[in-house]
Amino acid sequence: MLKAGIDDLLREQEGMTTINRETIQAMQLKKLNRLLLAEKERQGFYADAGLPKQLESLEQLQTLPFTTDEDLAAHAGSIVMLSQSRIQRVLSDATSGTTGSAKRVFYSEQDCENTIRLFMAGLGELVFPGSRTMICMPFSGPHGLGELISEAIRRLGAQPLKVGCGLTYLELKKWMEEEQPDTFVGMPVPLISMLRVLGKRSLERALISADACPDSITAACEKILGSRLFPHYGSREMGLGGAITCQAHAGMHLRENNVIAEIIDENGRPVPAGEQGELVITTIGMEAMPLIRYRTGDYTRIIPGTCPCGSNVLRLDKVHRGTRQNVTSAGIQAAGVSMEMLDELLYAHPQLVDCSAAYIDTRSIAVEALITPGADPTQTAESLAQDLEKHFPGTDFVVRCREVKLEDGPMYPGKRSILQRSN
16 A cells, blocks of 8 residues: 655655654644744734743643634734735635624745645545546635645646536536546535436546535445545645545545644543544644634544554544534534534435525424435435434424436535524
């Protein structure tokens, strides 16, 4: 088995000849102390946090304060370390817990280049010279996610096919017949929906990212494709790319020359190695907007030990996106029902193509579902509702189903969540 491409990335970008836990941590501590000194001297956002000029060990990072979404919404300008002339890209997103505010993340040209290099390391596990890769991600202009993925594929000697998001099944059918892609890059639900409506056609492999991927979706996609999925994890705060899967399929290797990861419990304390908790990141490799102990609101664990591929780079287990609540290893939140939980259950039904969910009131959820042609809408709705109410006692479900049509498009434009509605 080939060692993960992440090792080659560390050699090329950091000049590392030996890659083990000692050399990785030494590199991280050096970068962290460089960041702390720069923050101390410039007296920016972290000036009032009482940061030291340097730390003696990575363990001392746990004594520093957290950075939150609210900080990014209210103080982005003072967190940025570069002049505006050197900012290449700004991404803005609505922040939970605030009204009318949005968190902003800034990138330099070098930040974007580093992300392309990471994407090359991850995509290089399944994209080969001459292959044709359909990119079903947002294309939002230069240095957006879709464009960075496209550039990484181009540098690997393959052909990026810029599909984007929102196409109907009919448009996808015509497009795939003409272009004959062999690789898919996109979100998990659009992939399983496309596979269940159109079949695999020319597709052989797939990389999924940008949203939670329940086990039921993974299993269904792998069965149709006849190959393993390559899950990736990333966020805007870590430069859009954060962790990549190697050919061992034993977790996602963390971008450790850019990110120091911690796992904390609900009280903000570190958890023992291998246990689930909230992911906290310190982005030592970001040039424009490095963050110190940023609480992602995502939940995972660090997989102990060396990867079967031989790499010693840390690996994240499956990541559960959501609010800051405890999450068990099965992805179940301590309170409430999440879209990830609904998807886990619903996509285990092979006739489900796509679905959306919305709260009717505090104890009722409406589910609208598209199902495969030939499946009975009434019987399927009853079956789904019974399954949901069995697994989520105390919550009422109103399920409506209809057969999918080729003219239908995706029910969510991006990440999936339970929506609010008044009726």
